[in-house]
Amino acid sequence: MQWMRKVERLLLIVGVLMLCVYVGARIHGFILSRAEVKRFKSQQLLAQELHNGTEATGKAPDFSLWSPKRIQGYQESLASHFTPAMALLRIPKIHLEVPVLEGTDDLSLNRAVGHIAGTARPGETSDGNIGIAGHRDGFFRGLKDVATGDTIEIMTQKETTTYVIDQITIVDPSDVSVLASRLRPSVTLVTCYPFYFVGSAPQRYIVQASLASSVGTSVSADKNAKL
Numbered sequence: 001m002q003w004m005r006k007v008e009r010l011l012l013i014v015g016v017l018m019l020c021v022y023v024g025a026r027i028h029g030f031i032l033s034r035a036e037v038k039r040f041k042s043q044q045l046l047a048q049e050l051h052n053g054t055e056a057t058g059k060a061p062d063f064s065l066w067s068p069k070r071i072q073g074y075q076e077s078l079a080s081h082f083t084p085a086m087a088l089l090r091i092p093k094i095h096l097e098v099p100v101l102e103g104t105d106d107l108s109l110n111r112a113v114g115h116i117a118g119t120a121r122p123g124e125t126s127d128g129n130i131g132i133a134g135h136r137d138g139f140f141r142g143l144k145d146v147a148t149g150d151t152i153e154i155m156t157q158k159e160t161t162t163y164v165i166d167q168i169t170i171v172d173p174s175d176v177s178v179l180a181s182r183l184r185p186s187v188t189l190v191t192c193y194p195f196y197f198v199g200s201a202p203q204r205y206i207v208q209a210s211l212a213s214s215v216g217t218s219v220s221a222d223k224n225a226k227l
Contacts (some may be wrong), residue, residue: 041057067137073110085124090153094142104133113139130187140191152209163187163209171204178206186213207222
């Protein structure tokens with residue numbers, strides 16, 4: 001009879017384990033289902049926001065660092081029609097979330113940031129160097145506070161790609177070599193420098209980041225330079 005008790009105990013344990021596996025699978029499936037629904041809704045929302053124009057963040061920009069001229073330029077741009085944004089640029093370190101428009105004309109850069117013609121396009125290729133420009137006294141003024149190791153996200157309807165800042169340089173406006181393809185898929189942010197220069201700024205502030213899965217770190221500029 002003792003062996004029967006052992007068999008019963010073993011069957012009970014097996015039954016409990018099977019029940020746990022079943023419950024775990026149901027919970028896991030429920031969580032995955034919820035996550036997939038949330039992801040799908042997020043993609044739909046982003047697609048709708050990008051299609052509707054440039055106010056993809058659903059909120060007004062933080063004007064605390066902006067110049068009065070650039071704030072006025074942004075407000076005036078609200079009356080203009082723009083083609084759908086191609087992506088959303090996020091830099092968590094400086095709480096920046098801004099649509100990326102095609103082109104770098106002054107009106108587009110008042111309203112958002114702009115994709116530089118001739119560089120890789122967000123969401124269309126995993127290779128190349130995506131060039132994005134912005135005003136130093138508007139959306140890109142916060143670049144003065146980023147450092148190597150900070151992340152940059154490019155979000156399209158297809159995917160979100162994360163890059164890690166590995167190089168910050170200050171160059172002459174004629175130096176377009178910073179937009180050339182690099183060893184790894186990259187994104188390059190371009191703005192005028194110094195950030196608080198009165199008049200037409202004489203240099204360009206360049207922030208470069210490589211795909212997060214394969215990134216090195218180096219610093220090529222004096223971040224302590226006086227603005």
